[in-house]
Amino acid sequence: ATPTAILVGTSLGAKQGLLIRGGDVLERLARVDCVALDKTGTLTDGKPTVSAVSSMNYDQTEILRIAAAVEKTASHPIAKAIISKAESLNLTIPSTSGQLAEPGFGCLAEVSGHLVAVGNLEWVENRFLKKAPPSDVLNMERMVMRQIPKCSRANHSDTIVYVGREGEGVIGAISISDNLREDAQSTVSRLNQRGIKTMVLSGDREESVANIAKTVGISGEQVKASLTPQQKSGVISSLQEAGYQVAMIGDGINDAPSLALADVGIALQTGAQETAASDAASIILLGNKLSQVVDALDLAQATMSKVY
Numbered sequence: 402a403t404p405t406a407i408l409v410g411t412s413l414g415a416k417q418g419l420l421i422r423g424g425d426v427l428e429r430l431a432r433v434d435c436v437a438l439d440k441t442g443t444l445t446d447g448k449p450t451v452s453a454v455s456s457m458n459y460d461q462t463e464i465l466r467i468a469a470a471v472e473k474t475a476s477h478p479i480a481k482a483i484i485s486k487a488e489s490l491n492l493t494i495p496s497t498s499g500q501l502a503e504p505g506f507g508c509l510a511e512v513s514g515h516l517v518a519v520g521n522l523e524w525v526e527n528r529f530l531k532k533a534p535p536s537d538v539l540n541m542e543r544m545v546m547r548q549i550p551k552c553s554r555a556n557h558s559d560t561i562v563y564v565g566r567e568g569e570g571v572i573g574a575i576s577i578s579d580n581l582r583e584d585a586q587s588t589v590s591r592l593n594q595r596g597i598k599t600m601v602l603s604g605d606r607e608e609s610v611a612n613i614a615k616t617v618g619i620s621g622e623q624v625k626a627s628l629t630p631q632q633k634s635g636v637i638s639s640l641q642e643a644g645y646q647v648a649m650i651g652d653g654i655n656d657a658p659s660l661a662l663a664d665v666g667i668a669l670q671t672g673a674q675e676t677a678a679s680d681a682a683s684i685i686l687l688g689n690k691l692s693q694v695v696d697a698l699d700l701a702q703a704t705m706s707k708v709y
């Protein structure tokens with residue numbers, strides 16, 4: 402494309418809420434034949450809520466109180482969900498020190514003299530070098546599931562995070578519900594209609610990811626769960642090695658390495674205090690709509706053929 406066409410394309414993009422950074426972005430986008438999507442905040446709307454809390458030995462409110470304390474300064478949507486639940490119940494949130502968020506895994510801090518971790522099961526267990534008895538974990542999951550309406554282990558897409566405390570190991574589970582974006586399914590099918598391969602890459606657990614992916618029409622080897630941020634970018638590079646021109650769509654700090662590595666990194670502007678994703682991306686969807694990805698592809702193709 403001529404420099405003029407690129408300039409026109411970029412400014413047309415701005416009018417549609419597409420922030421395009423760099424002169425060669427539209428050219429690269431026009432060649433994209435694989436789109437990888439993050440789950441939490443990308444296929445889902447990123448405004449999760451707490452759907453259930455369970456514990457073998459403590460009140461649900463105690464679990465929420467200490468989890469909210471740990472998550473107080475974290476920016477992950479899961480953190481926001483836990484804090485709003487604690488606030489809506491008027492719980493007194495204890496003060497903390499030394500808070501540390503580990504993107505893709507969880508968050509930990511010292512609460513009332515004990516280290517408390519909130520995050521995925523394996524990570525929490527590793528923090529305390531203490532594996533919870535599988536029966537306890539299963540029981541807590543069952544307790545959580547009984548509180549979620551119309552829920553069975555096989556079909557639910559809730560994310561479950563675990564709460565662990567120094568000296569005790571895992572002491573509670575919190576289930577988080579997140580709604581699918583209304584345009585998720587239609588966007589995936591429009592991408593597929595163009596002959597673009599679609600993938601789901603997520604740090605969340607297998608079942609949740611598989612259920613969400615299936616709902617939008619993606620399954621089998623095109624779905625990868627339990628990925629660390631580094632493993633996510635590893636998948637991007639193997640797709641590239643297989644000859645694909647890859648666009649990655651994400652929203653969080655955990656997506657930043659993949660957004661940077663992809664041929665085109667696309668970030669949704671979710672309004673969260675999260676700039677890592679936008680910093681790493683070359684296109685930002687200012688309207689926070691997944692369907693804008695298709696607008697961007699249209700624009701890229703029009704720019705390359707100089708038809709507007």
Ligand code: ADP
Pocket residue numbers: 439440441442472475476477479480502503504505506507508519520521522560561562602603604605606653655
């Ligand atoms: P996704 O790839 O689907 O956007 P993330 O990589 O952000 O998901 O998170 C993966 C998993 O790590 C979550 O499902 C959760 O179990 C855990 N996790 C990450 N950050 C936090 C946090 N701040 N609090 C609790 N759990 C977290």
Ligand code: MG
Pocket residue numbers: 439440441442443651652653656
């Ligand atoms: Mg995400």
